[in-house]
Amino acid sequence: MTANLAAxxxxxxxxxxGPIAGLIPPxxxxxxxxxxxxxxxxxxxxxxxxFRPADVVPGLKTRRLDxxxxxxxxxxxxxxxxxxxxxxxxxxxxxxxxFGTGFGCAELTEAFFExxxxxxxxxxxxxxxxxxxxxxxxxxVALWHGLRGPNITxxxxxxxxxxxxxxxxxxxxxxxxxLAIVLxxxxxxxxxxxxxxxxxxxxxxxxxxxxxxxxxxxVPSEGVVALVLEPAGRREARTYAHFISGRCAAGGNAVExxxxxxxxxxxxxxxxxxxxxxxAASFTSALAREISGPSVDIVPAQAVAAGLADAGAFxxxxxxxxxxxxxxxxxxxxxxxxxxxxALLLELP
Amino acid sequence: MVxxxxxxxxxxxxxxCLQEGMLAGQCCLAATKDVYPGFAGxxxxxxxxxxxxxxxxxxxxxxxxxxxxxxxxAVRNFDCESTALGESGVFMASTVAGLSEIDPGIAEDxxxxxxxxxxxRAASYPAAHVAEAVGEHLGIRGPRCAISAACASxxxxxxxxxxxxxDGAATMxxxxxxxxxxxxxxxxxxxxxxxxxxxCRPFDQHRKGLNLGEGAAVLVLETLAAAVARNxxxxxxxxxxxxxxxxxxxxxxxxxxxxxxxCMRLGMEMAEVSGDEIGYVNAxxxxxxxxxxxxxxxxxxxxxxxxxxxPVSSTKSYFGHCLGAAGxxxxxxxxxxxxxxxxxxxxxxTDPIESPSVEWLRGEVRREALPLAMSVSAGFGGSNSALIxxxxxxxxxxxxxxx
Numbered sequence: 195m196t197a198n199l200a201a202x203x204x205x206x207x208x209x210x211x212g213p214i215a216g217l218i219p220p221x222x223x224x225x226x227x228x229x230x231x232x233x234x235x236x237x238x239x240x241x242x243x244x245f246r247p248a249d250v251v252p253g254l255k256t257r258r259l260d261x262x263x264x265x266x267x268x269x270x271x272x273x274x275x276x277x278x279x280x281x282x283x284x285x286x287x288x289x290x291x292x293f294g295t296g297f298g299c300a301e302l303t304e305a306f307f308e309x310x311x312x313x314x315x316x317x318x319x320x321x322x323x324x325x326x327x328x329x330x331x332x333x334x335v336a337l338w339h340g341l342r343g344p345n346i347t348x349x350x351x352x353x354x355x356x357x358x359x360x361x362x363x364x365x366x367x368x369x370x371x372x373l374a375i376v377l378x379x380x381x382x383x384x385x386x387x388x389x390x391x392x393x394x395x396x397x398x399x400x401x402x403x404x405x406x407x408x409x410x411x412x413v414p415s416e417g418v419v420a421l422v423l424e425p426a427g428r429r430e431a432r433t434y435a436h437f438i439s440g441r442c443a444a445g446g447n448a449v450e451x452x453x454x455x456x457x458x459x460x461x462x463x464x465x466x467x468x469x470x471x472x473x474a475a476s477f478t479s480a481l482a483r484e485i486s487g488p489s490v491d492i493v494p495a496q497a498v499a500a501g502l503a504d505a506g507a508f509x510x511x512x513x514x515x516x517x518x519x520x521x522x523x524x525x526x527x528x529x530x531x532x533x534x535x536x537a538l539l540l541e542l543p
Numbered sequence: 544m545v546x547x548x549x550x551x552x553x554x555x556x557x558x559x560c561l562q563e564g565m566l567a568g569q570c571c572l573a574a575t576k577d578v579y580p581g582f583a584g585x586x587x588x589x590x591x592x593x594x595x596x597x598x599x600x601x602x603x604x605x606x607x608x609x610x611x612x613x614x615x616x617a618v619r620n621f622d623c624e625s626t627a628l629g630e631s632g633v634f635m636a637s638t639v640a641g642l643s644e645i646d647p648g649i650a651e652d653x654x655x656x657x658x659x660x661x662x663x664r665a666a667s668y669p670a671a672h673v674a675e676a677v678g679e680h681l682g683i684r685g686p687r688c689a690i691s692a693a694c695a696s697x698x699x700x701x702x703x704x705x706x707x708x709x710d711g712a713a714t715m716x717x718x719x720x721x722x723x724x725x726x727x728x729x730x731x732x733x734x735x736x737x738x739x740x741x742x743c744r745p746f747d748q749h750r751k752g753l754n755l756g757e758g759a760a761v762l763v764l765e766t767l768a769a770a771v772a773r774n775x776x777x778x779x780x781x782x783x784x785x786x787x788x789x790x791x792x793x794x795x796x797x798x799x800x801x802x803x804x805x806c807m808r809l810g811m812e813m814a815e816v817s818g819d820e821i822g823y824v825n826a827x828x829x830x831x832x833x834x835x836x837x838x839x840x841x842x843x844x845x846x847x848x849x850x851x852x853x854p855v856s857s858t859k860s861y862f863g864h865c866l867g868a869a870g871x872x873x874x875x876x877x878x879x880x881x882x883x884x885x886x887x888x889x890x891x892x893t894d895p896i897e898s899p900s901v902e903w904l905r906g907e908v909r910r911e912a913l914p915l916a917m918s919v920s921a922g923f924g925g926s927n928s929a930l931i932x933x934x935x936x937x938x939x940x941x942x943x944x945x946x
Contacts, residue, residue: 287787287805296669298691303642304650306731311647315730316581323731324794324923327638328670328691333924336790342802344786345926346699349671349689357688364706370786385653389665392657441712444675445684446630504671534687 199438199541200363203431204277204422208265208379209509210240210415210498213250215272217434217516223498225399225413231384238400239382240407240415240498259325259334260299262381262418266331267338269420270375274339277422278430279373281339290343290371291332294358294378296504298328298347301383331418335375343371352530353442354378355419355507356538360440362423372424378505379418390414407497415501419508434515435524435540442528442536449484452525452537464491464519466510466526481535482527493517507536515542545932546775547763548875549617551609551721553587553756553862557616562879564861566908570890571862572742572754579726582733584740587756587862588724595680601660604641604667607676609759609868610721614677617717617761620776627765627773632685632713634704635674635761636696636720638867641667643725670867673721677761685713691867693922694827695786696720697760698870698930702784704764714769719871721759728866729755735794743830743864745857746839746903748894753829756863760871779878780933782915783814789925795833796921800841803827803927807845807919810929816915818846821853821931823886823904823916825877828857829864834921839898852902854909860890870920874930877918881934884912 207214210223225238247254247264251271256264270291274281302322309319324330329347336345344365350357355378362374380386390396397411407413426436439455453460465482482492499510507528514524519542528536550557553571554564564571571587578586595611597603603611614633621628644664649656657665666672670691678687686707690700697720704718722728732738732755739752770777787809789802796803811818827838846853858876865872880887886909895903913934920928 286790291788296671298670306727307645307647307650310726310730311650314581315579315647315726316733318730318734320731320734323734327693327923329693329922329924329926330793332692333788333793333926336788336925337793340790342788342790342805344699345692345788345924346703346786347691349669349674349691350687351669351671351675354671360712361688361703361706364703364710368706368709370706385649385665388653389657389662392654392662393666442686442688443684444678444687504669 199426199436200366200423201426201431201436202421202434203424204273205434205512206269206272206276207417207419207512208242208269209417210242212243213245213268213272215276218512220516225407236401236403238403239387239413240501242416258321260302260330262299262379263331263334265379265418266293266335266377269377269418270335270339273375273420273422279422284373286340287342288372289341290362290365290374291335291341291345292358292362292374292376293332293347294354294505295328295347295349296354296380297386299326299330300386301381302326304383304385350442352504352534353507353528353536354504356440356442356528356536359437359538360442363437366423366425374423375420376423377418377420378508380416380502380505382414382416387414413497413501415498417502417509419512421508433543435542438539438541440538444534448481448535452485455537455539460485464493464524466493466514466524491519493519544765544767544770544777545762545779545781545878546765546770546777547617548778548878549613549615549761550875551589551592551613552758552872553589556593556612558875558879565858565876565887566885570742578729582729584738585742585754586724587754589757602663602666603676604644605723606637606640606643606721607667607673609723610635610673610677611680613719613721613759613761614681614717617763618681625773627715629682629684631683631715631717632707633674633678633683634688634700634716634718635677636690636700636867637670637673637722638691638693638696639722639725639728640670640673642727643723677717692926693924694866694869695920695922695926695928696867696870698874698918698920698928699786701762701871701874701930702786702928705781705784708764708766715763715765717761718764719759719761720868722757722866722868724755724757737831739830742891743860744891745828745830745860745889746835746896747892748896750830750832750835752831754863756865758865758868758872760868760875762871762874777935779881779935781930782933783810783931785809785813785929787927791925794923796837798837800837800844802925803838803841803919803921804844806927806929807841810917810931814931816931818849820915821917822913823880824853824855825873825918826855826857827919827921828859830859835896839896839901843898843900846900849900852900854886854902854904856887856889856904858887870928873918877916877932881913881916881932884910886911
């Protein structure tokens, strides 16, 4: 069953739980008050606590980088460590990096606008410009680990993470890479937070510490998760899950498309529903119920993963795997919130 | 199979006007002063961009609008009754995306800036918005994917879309890129001292930097079976593609062009062609001191065993560097070259970099049959991409039913 499949053999993350190699132990995390910028009244979010990347990955220099690049470097290093791969023994021209993000390096993009606001467009500070490009995190991962295979930064409304995993699996399938570091993540900046706020997307819990994060809307989150994806079968590898197939579409009959992935009947299954677009958890759960029969478990998204919006899929996947699903197959469902969907079918070892 | 090409360029809308302008040696670069106070340089802008249906909506950026117009142009010959378009997918590239719609006021007080009308405009900021705009505009219900990999982005969008066709994710993919001129990128490249204030001179010993341009290009890619089933014309065949990374520096290319050379070799391996069979390379050729030297070394590495030097030109000398759209626009130009048997020269190339394995095309357009041509792209972050196109079916006729 695992022949020709891709296996997830390493996980690393930088999230509100901190920098962690492997699965995240199941425990709740509370939204924190934002102190990075001045706010009128309480503003809460799931935030990554400040840490020194060099304390986690010795020798890492991240001073001029966007936090997204720094976290990508830490998460990728932890994932490689978790996979037990000695990169010095790998043909690094055959290793791909695929990064999924909604907003890219928003922090340094905003810094460049700040520089223009202060000095005019003719007096901008050059340093944030190239480091603010969306592909900077993936290129830093390649640079740090010496990875010379395809280096791709993708986005997709509601499911940047799922899209990254699909592209990485495709590179392996077509022999364009032998191993892929697949990442998904975003940072929370003032401009992003206040955009969510102005668009009316936030949960009342962002402004009221007494309320639960699941109270309507969503509580924004931040972080980067990295997965090591490689062909199944490496003897010393510990496999978290096999990637079997996946689909994403902007519309059409999601139920029918997903049933086709199973060849018609849907077997015993765990559906991880609710990642993707903010406020879309109920849509995804409804879709999950429609797809499924009575023998299906539905694992709802945790608020901290839903808050990561487009890039939340891998955090959601970690939580789903940490919850020890009982069936052999897991369907990770995402939605764009307007009829679009992503469905990734995984098999547990 | 490439069964459609849509273009928005400083020459106007459509492949025909791009082809006509470039074959006539028309340069679209012009002195520019009004982008922001203090800027004086050379750019190439798209004038009179037609508004697509619903395109006036403030949630669409200029990059979105150019992409929508290019995509509509790419499918202009489609049968309205066909369901193929609705079932297809989109893979669009952009590095600027909605940055053109945002001004420094957002940095001072985002909430106030959103309140002054910025909310909808800022929604176009993610690169994925360009793919969404194209998908919505054409009613595409398949996968809508986006890539942002600096200046190699749209060549990589074409490569990844081709992978998706092989995967069966769709039977038709619209793939390309779109990027608008805006103060953000002009100021950024200016602050890095990468701009030539005069029209650029790629591969010249006296080159001083790049000029920025804008535009969009969208290729319709489909499987042979799908093209035949809908009796589609075949403009070109995408024979091979490859992507690599230098893993060398954030902004500078690897000095010997090793990553780019590996990329070209992998593309030729996939296409199952030798260096002797490639008739023309449309280069990345930005005109910056570092890029052009590294790139010429890559050609030396890959083509040193050819029987005659490889003909190479940079068409950024016609309308500048269109960033995330450059790879797709240059793919379109490479298809034009193969279609017309026309090797386009680099403009203003008087004193080329010494490179014995390269024939730097300059002067007049050279006419010769061109069965296979390659388009090469590179970008910040060390990304490289190579696309190899074969001429479409038939000589001068591009209908698959007449091949």
